Amino acid sequence: MALSNVLETPAAGFNFDNAARNAALEGLFDGGQTPKPLKTGTTIAGLVFKDGVVLGADTRATSSEVVADKMCAKIHYISPNIYCCGAGTAADTKKTTEILSSNLTIFSMNSGRNPRVVMAVNILQDMLYRYHGQIGASLILGGVDCTGSHLYTVEPYGDVDKVPYLALGSGDLAALGILEDGFKHDLELEEAKELVRASIHAGIMSDLGSGNNIDICVITKQGVDYIRPYQESEYKDERKMKYKYRPGTTAVLTEKVVPLKLEVVQETVQRMETA
Amino acid sequence: MEKHFTDSKVKGVSTGTTILAAIFDGGVVIGSDSRASIGGEYVSSKTINKVIQVHDQIFCCMAGSLADAQAVTKTAKFHLSFHSVQMEGPPLVVAAASVLRELCYKNKEELQAGFITAGWDRKKGPQVYVVSLGGMLISQPVTIGGSGSTYIYGYVDAKYKPNMTREECQQFATNALALAMGRDNVSGGVVHLVVITEKGAEHVVVPGDKLPRFNDE
Numbered sequence: 001m002a003l004s005n006v007l008e009t010p011a012a013g014f015n016f017d018n019a020a021r022n023a024a025l026e027g028l029f030d031g032g033q034t035p036k037p038l039k040t041g042t043t044i045a046g047l048v049f050k051d052g053v054v055l056g057a058d059t060r061a062t063s064s065e066v067v068a069d070k071m072c073a074k075i076h077y078i079s080p081n082i083y084c085c086g087a088g089t090a091a092d093t094k095k096t097t098e099i100l101s102s103n104l105t106i107f108s109m110n111s112g113r114n115p116r117v118v119m120a121v122n123i124l125q126d127m128l129y130r131y132h133g134q135i136g137a138s139l140i141l142g143g144v145d146c147t148g149s150h151l152y153t154v155e156p157y158g159d160v161d162k163v164p165y166l167a168l169g170s171g172d173l174a175a176l177g178i179l180e181d182g183f184k185h186d187l188e189l190e191e192a193k194e195l196v197r198a199s200i201h202a203g204i205m206s207d208l209g210s211g212n213n214i215d216i217c218v219i220t221k222q223g224v225d226y227i228r229p230y231q232e233s234e235y236k237d238e239r240k241m242k243y244k245y246r247p248g249t250t251a252v253l254t255e256k257v258v259p260l261k262l263e264v265v266q267e268t269v270q271r272m273e274t275a
Numbered sequence: 276m277e278k279h280f281t282d283s284k285v286k287g288v289s290t291g292t293t294i295l296a297a298i299f300d301g302g303v304v305i306g307s308d309s310r311a312s313i314g315g316e317y318v319s320s321k322t323i324n325k326v327i328q329v330h331d332q333i334f335c336c337m338a339g340s341l342a343d344a345q346a347v348t349k350t351a352k353f354h355l356s357f358h359s360v361q362m363e364g365p366p367l368v369v370a371a372a373s374v375l376r377e378l379c380y381k382n383k384e385e386l387q388a389g390f391i392t393a394g395w396d397r398k399k400g401p402q403v404y405v406v407s408l409g410g411m412l413i414s415q416p417v418t419i420g421g422s423g424s425t426y427i428y429g430y431v432d433a434k435y436k437p438n439m440t441r442e443e444c445q446q447f448a449t450n451a452l453a454l455a456m457g458r459d460n461v462s463g464g465v466v467h468l469v470v471i472t473e474k475g476a477e478h479v480v481v482p483g484d485k486l487p488r489f490n491d492e
Contacts, residue, residue, distance in 0.1 A: 016385045129346045132385070133287055157287030157342035161311070161320050 019132040041209010043171030044074060044085035045199045046140040047183060048164050049192035052149045052220035053142035056196035057085050058171070058204050059229065060211040067211070073228070075217045079104045079115050080224065082143030083217050087169035088156065089136035096137045100124055117143040117150040121160055129158025138168045144219050171203025171210040178202045193218065197231055287342055288312070288319050291461030293423030293452055294336035296393040296403040297435060298416045299444035302472035303401040305393040306448045307336045308423070308456050309464035321464045330355050332476055333371045333394030334469050338421040339408065343388040347378050368394040372404035372412055380410025391420050395471045419451070423459035427451045441470065445479065453486040 041062050046055045061069035076084045076097035084100070086093025100123055104115040121141055128135055133156050142151045153161050153168065165183045167175035178199040187195065193216055200214045213229035291312045296305040311320040327335050327348045335351070337344035351374045358374075359366050372392040379386060392404045405411075405418050417435045419427060430451055439447065449466055456462045466481040 016382070019385065125345070125349075129342055133342075155288055155342070157340065159288050159311075159341040159345050161323055163320070163322075 015130060016132060018130075018134065022134055041171070041207060042074060042087040042169035043167065043175050043200050043203025043207060043210040044087050044140055044169050045167040045175050045179060045196050045203075046085060046142045046151050046165065047179065047187075047192060047196060048142075048149050048151050049187040049189065051189065052144045052218065053151055054192045054196045055083055055085050055140065055142050055217040055219070056200045056230075057215050058200055058210040059213045059215060060204075060209070061090060062209055070212045071229075073215065075215055075226070075228075077101060078120055078141070078143070079108070081114060081145055081219060082117055082120055082141065083219060083224070083226075084120075084142070085140040085168070087138045087140075087172075092135045092137040093139065096124070096127065096135060097139070099127070114145060116145045116147060117141065117152065118147075121152045121154060124154045125158050125160050128154060128156060133157040140166055140168055142219060144221055149219075167199060167203070169203065169207075169210065171200075171207030174206035175199040175203040189218065193230070201231070287340060289315075289340055289461070291315065291459075292325060292338050292421035293419070293427070293455035293459060293462040294325065294338055294391050294421045295419040295424070295427075295431070295448060295451055296336065296391045296417070297439075297444055297448060298401045298403055298437070299441055300438040301401070302395060302441060302470060303393045303403055304441075304444050304448045304468055304470050305334050305336055305391065305403075306452055306466060306468040307421075308452060308462040309467060310462055311341055312461045315461060318463070323464075324467065326467050326469050326478075327352075328469075328476070329371050329392075330359065330366055330394070332365065332396070332471050333368055333392065334471060334476065335371070335375065336391040336393075336420070337388060338390070339388040340386075343386045344390070347375060347386065347388055347390075350378060351375050365396065367396045367398055368392060368402045369399075369404065369414075372406060375406045376410050376412040379406055379408070383409050389420060391418055393471065395473055400473075401471065419455075421462065423455035423462035426458040427455045430454055441472075445470065449481055450487055454489060456486070457489065457491065 042058060044057045046053060055075050057074035059071050060067055061072035074085055076086060078084050078097060078101045084097050086097060100120060103123060104120060108115055136156050138156060139154045141154060151163055153163055153166050165179050167179055182195045196216060197214055204210045212233045214231040215228045216230035218225040288311050292308055294307040296303060305326060307325040309322050310318055311323040313319050325337050329335050329348060329352045335348055337348060354374045355366050355371055358370060375390050375392060389408045390406045395401050402414060403418055404414050416437060417431060419431055434447055445468060448468055452466045465483055466486060468479040470477045470479065
């Protein structure tokens with residue numbers, strides 16, 4: 001147990017303290033309406049092909065009706081052979097995947113082994129279940145390890161499913177339609193990339209919360225190909241004005257230099273043991 | 276996810292299911308459908324596995340909230356594995372059912388999961404136990420559970436006989452699950468059956484198009 005988790009896992013068994021605390025907090029707000037966290041509308045998808053796993057995502061992050069980030073990265077690095085797409089609350093997906101990534105890195109260093117996808121899934125499931133659905137992270141986790149290529153989905157309440165293909169996010173229904181129609185076992189690389197691209201594109205077209213560019217991440221035994229962006233939006237805007245001003249644009253009227261007098265108050269020397 | 280979620284009693288993904296187990300002469304059959312749904316509207320998985328192996332010859336079927344059921348069976352698997360190391364032998368089926376019962380009863384406020392446990396052990400042979408939502412544990416020769424079970428109580432009461440052969444019992448289980456899947460909207464997909472005998476466990480899958488049809492044309 002000490003090898004795998006840096007964070008202190010609580011005592012054995014279920015611990016629903018946080019859920020009870022949240023329920024109590026809800027009562028303190030007017031009409032029980034707790035403040036709403038920022039959600040990014042999203043389309044993410046993944047599928048298993050002949051030689052590995054392809055993950056895809058759009059790149060739009062929204063803050064109500066405004067696009068907050070046109071080039072948001074939704075495919076997160078977990079380990080050299082495992083990547084994770086995240087939908088739901090932006091902060092939750094980012095933080096959860098970062099915690100998972102650092103845990104797995106320390107595990108790799110301690111044990112001398114590459115992490116397996118199923119281990120990442122178990123850590124995620126334990127963490128999300130402990131918070132009883134309060135962490136709004138819907139994740140598609142994909143990777144290739146010594147046991148083969150795997151694709152898993154982990155939902156906010158902590159349920160896990162092993163799947164050959166999946167789409168999540170607000171644009172999932174449109175993307176899933178394309179995937180259901182085109183998916184076959186053991187697709188070739190180019191076909192797989194095209195199918196994922198088409199499904200994310202469908203999500204972008206049919207969902208207001210998804211848009212801009214499409215990122216693709218291909219994971220095989222040989223390595224990872226993170227193509228960002230794989231396809232750029234046709235509605236890209238070129239900035240017409242330059243915002244850099246050359247020195248001298250603003251006239252200098254006066255200049256005054258005041259030297260600072262510093263006094264040495266205390267000096268200590270600490271020996272470093274480098275033997 | 277918000278748009279899928281309606282006034283369902285179960286938060287998140289529900290197994291909304293049909294599960295059953297029945298004892299025959301020399302073993303036990305345990306089975307389920309394979310559909311997972313959200314809010315009674317969206318099928319989030321057509322191929323979810325609800326029959327979990329908690330030990331070599333002991334299997335569990337889950338019903339209720341998928342997250343809660345998966346978490347409980349993971350914990351139970353660990354406890355049983357540890358128990359069998361300490362006892363230096365395979366655990367009894369009643370031990371597996373008791374582990375699940377302890378978890379369900381102690382956490383009854385927060386959990387929404389029920390189980391059917393079936394298996395074979397040297398002391399009592401084939402057995403079936405039910406652990407309900409609140410943590411009640413009883414032993415029965417045949418039992419059904421989940422939302423789809425309401426549609427097949429009559430069929431099970433009429434058609435189940437003790438000491439059937441293995442083939443008869445497998446057919447009985449397939450028929451019962453097919454009937455329930457035909458009437459319950461949150462049960463569907465394929466039929467997963469596990470047949471456990473003294474020799475071991477065998478997994479049988481009946482795909483949707485091979486299921487028996489009852490006045491379906």
